[in-house]
Every structure is written in structure tokens, then in C-alpha cells.
Amino acid sequence: MLDSVCKSIFESNGIEDEYVLELVNTKTGDIIASTDTGFSKIRRRLVSNMVELGLKSHHGVIVYFDMPYKTFFTQMTGVLISSFVLFVLLIVCFIYQIKTILVQYQISKIREEFMSSMVHELKLPLSAVQNAFSGIISYGTENLKDAQRILLNAAHKRVDQLNNFVYKLLIVWKQGFKISWNRLNLRETIDSLVALFDPMLMGKNVSIKVDYQLSVDVIEADDIHFPNAISNLIENAIKYSGDPAKVEIECKEVDGMVVIAIKDNGIGIPEKLKEKIFERYYRIHRGRSTDVHGFGIGLSYVKQVIEAHEGVIRVESEVGVGTTFTVMIPLVKDEND
Numbered sequence: 101m102l103d104s105v106c107k108s109i110f111e112s113n114g115i116e117d118e119y120v121l122e123l124v125n126t127k128t129g130d131i132i133a134s135t136d137t138g139f140s141k142i143r144r145r146l147v148s149n150m151v152e153l154g155l156k157s158h159h160g161v162i163v164y165f166d167m168p169y170k171t172f173f174t175q176m177t178g179v180l181i182s183s184f185v186l187f188v189l190l191i192v193c194f195i196y197q198i199k200t201i202l203v204q205y206q207i208s209k210i211r212e213e214f215m216s217s218m219v220h221e222l223k224l225p226l227s228a229v230q231n232a233f234s235g236i237i238s239y240g241t242e243n244l245k246d247a248q249r250i251l252l253n254a255a256h257k258r259v260d261q262l263n264n265f266v267y268k269l270l271i272v273w274k275q276g277f278k279i280s281w282n283r284l285n286l287r288e289t290i291d292s293l294v295a296l297f298d299p300m301l302m303g304k305n306v307s308i309k310v311d312y313q314l315s316v317d318v319i320e321a322d323d324i325h326f327p328n329a330i331s332n333l334i335e336n337a338i339k340y341s342g343d344p345a346k347v348e349i350e351c352k353e354v355d356g357m358v359v360i361a362i363k364d365n366g367i368g369i370p371e372k373l374k375e376k377i378f379e380r381y382y383r384i385h386r387g388r389s390t391d392v393h394g395f396g397i398g399l400s401y402v403k404q405v406i407e408a409h410e411g412v413i414r415v416e417s418e419v420g421v422g423t424t425f426t427v428m429i430p431l432v433k434d435e436n437d
Contacts, residue, residue, distance in 0.1 A: 102161060103135050120140055120164040126150065127158050130349075134265050145236045227262045233259060258296050259329070264324055279408045281432075282323040285314055286351060286358065293331045294349070295336060305344035308334070313352035313359060320432035329405040330360065332398045337364035340423070353431060357411075360427045368419035377415070378403045 104120050110119070120142050123133040145162035146423075152160045233256040241249045294308050299355045341364045348363040369377060378399050406413045411429030 106161070106163065114405055117165055120144065122162050122164070124150070124162055125158060126152055126160040132159065139284065152391065158253075181291050223263070223264050225264055226259060230256070230259045230263050244305045254296055257292070261296070261327075279321050279322045279325065284319050284321045284323055284326065285317050286314065286319050289327050290330065290349065290351065290360075293327060293334060296331070297334060306338055306346060306347070308347045308349065310349045311351070312351070315353060315360075316431075319429075325405045326409065329402040330362075330427070332402050333362045333427070336398060337362050337366065337423070337425075340364065340366035342366065342390065354428075356431050356433045357428045361424055362423040362427075364420060367423045368421055369417040369423055370419055371417075374415050378413075401417070 102123065106119075106121055111115070120134065120136045122131050122136070124131055133392060142164060143166050146165040148163040148165075150160045150162050152158070200326065233252070237256060241252060244252065253425075290310060292311060297308060334349070335348065339344045341347065346365045348361075350361045351364075352359050352428065403413055406427055409429045411427060413428075414426045415423060415428070417423035
């Protein structure tokens with residue numbers, strides 16, 4: 101009767117595995133009755149708790165199972181399938197991530213090799229042009245007109261600046277981007293940069309006005325990268341301005357910071373694009389800007405240089421009116437000045 105009752109209960113709970121049922125004396129532990137006839141193949145791996153029947157004879161029932169694999173897998177099918185799918189998904193994501201990293205690594209390697217090769221290719225012709233200018237100047241410029249002499253000296257300075265910049269780029273690609281701190285006369289630096297943008301060299305009517313409001317002229321900055329960054333901003337102001345191009349440069353001190361603001365009367369930058377212009381290789385293709393050649397590296401480089409000087413660069417612009425780039429770096433004064 102107990103066997104029949106247990107079997108009914110097991111089946112109602114989805115357990116159809118074979119079992120051994122024993123009636124045991126709870127006091128002495130003796131087996132009173134068992135469904136095991138001696139031919140059972142059940143290994144009794146799973147044992148139930150003793151269930152007392154509550155009779156005066158102190159009888160209890162205990163059940164032995166082999167391992168109920170079928171029941172286990174039936175009840176856990178959903179969980180097992182979900183776990184397997186999740187595991188496969190994780191493996192696929194891991195493989196995809198590895199492939200993405202490898203592709204990015206290859207792209208980075210190719211880009212570095214390309215830039216290194218490009219710098220090497222630029223260095224030779226620039227050196228040749230620099231030597232040519234030096235040779236022309238060394239032979240004497242007395243027979244040249246004043247305008248020709250000015251242009252020749254300006255072009256020579258520009259090539260010399262580019263040659264130094266290419267040399268510094270070569271070091272950057274070999275050793276990584278590093279700032280070397282040097283004493284730099286800001287007034288002389290900006291004046292020399294302005295002199296490079298002669299209207300005849302730029303091919304357009306250019307007017308550059310500089311306003312100095314500094315208590316000191318000497319600052320601590322990289323003598324190659326910082327002038328190149330400011331030169332880049334001045335060149336952009338001229339390229340994206342109208343004709344005539346009117347550029348205003350203001351240098352002042354604010355709360356221990358050197359502030360350099362470069363304002364133009366150009367086409368302006370839409371509000372939604374102000375942050376994107378500092379991304380590498382990003383260029384605004386609209387209106388007059390489509391006539392300006394470039395690779396979209398300049399402003400990305402400028403931002404990198406300014407941030408390396410522990411400074412910030414900001415932009416204010418109004419479409420059709422003009423743009424103002426403001427550079428701020430900490431003012432480091434020499435105690436001996």
C-alpha cells in the first residue's frame with residue numbers, strides 16, 4: 101500500500117525513476133519491509149529523509165534512488181539551454197573583441213609607419229629648399245628690391261620653421277609625444293609668426309593686429325610645438341576668413357594664466373560642430389571651406405599640444421561673423437626675471 105501511495109506521489113511530481121522503498125523501525129533501525137527483492141539494480145546514490153508514519157509502532161519510511169538524471173535534466177532544460185546560449189554568445193563576443201583589437205593594432209601600426217615614412221620624405225626636400233635659401237642669402241641680396249628681400253627672408257624663416265617641425269615630428273614618432281620645457285619669449289615668438297604670413301605669400305589681402313597686455317614676455321613652453329600650435333591657429337584664421345582677412349590676436353594674463361585669443365572674420369562654425377573640429381581627420385565641408393585644402397589634423401594637434409602644456413583651448417563662433425580660438429596655459433615665471 102505504501103509503495104502504491106509513494107509511486108502515485110512521485111509520478112504526480114514528474115519523477116518516474118525506479119526506487120527502493122523501505123519500512124523501518126525508527127527506534128531500532130531494523131528494516132521491517134522493503135520493495136527490494138534482491139534483484140534491484142538501484143545503487144542507492146540518493147537517499148530521502150526518514151518520514152515517520154506517526155503510528156504507535158514507530159514506523160518510518162525511507163526511499164532510495166539511483167541518480168534521477170532524467171528528472172534533473174527535464175526540470176533544468178530551460179536553464180541549461182539558456183546557459184549554453186549565453187556561453188556561446190560570450191565566446192563569440194570574446195573572439196570578435198580579439199579580432200577588433202588585432203585590426204586596430206594593425207591600423208595603428210600602418211598609420212605609424214606611414215607617418216614615419218612621410219616625415220622622412222618631407223625632411224629631404226625641406227632641407228634642400230632650406231639650403232637653397234641659405235645659399236641665395238649668403239651670395240648677397242643687395243641687388244634685390246626691398247619687397248623681394250622681405251619675401252625671401254620670410255620664406256627662408258618659414259622653411260626653417262617647417263624643417264624644425266619635421267625634425268621634431270620624427271622624434272615624436274620614435275619616442276612618443278613629449279614636451280620639452282624651455283624659456284620662450286612670447287612677444288618675439290608671436291611677432292615672428294605674424295611676419296611669416298605676408299599677404300604676398302598667403303595670396304590674399306591679410307591684416308593681422310596684435311595686442312599685448314603682458315607683465316612679462318618670457319614663458320615656459322616647448323620651443324617647437326607651442327609656436328607651431330599658435331601658427332596653426334593663425335593660419336586657419338587667415339584661410340577661413342573673408343577677403344580681406346582681418347585677424348586680431350590678444351595676449352594677456354588672467355589669474356595666473358597666459359591667454360592668447362585669435363579672432364577672425366571668417367565663415368564661422370556651427371554650434372553642433374564645435375566639439376568635432378578637434379577630432380583627428382575631421383573637416384567641415386561646407387561653403388568656402390571646401391576650397392581650403394587640408395587633412396583635418398591641425399586642430400587635433402593644437403589641442404594635444406595645449407593640453408600637454410596643462411592648458412585648455414576654447415572656441416567661440418558665430419556663423420557668417422567669425423571665430424575666436426582662445427588658448428590658456430599656466431604662466432610659469434622665472435624667479436630670476
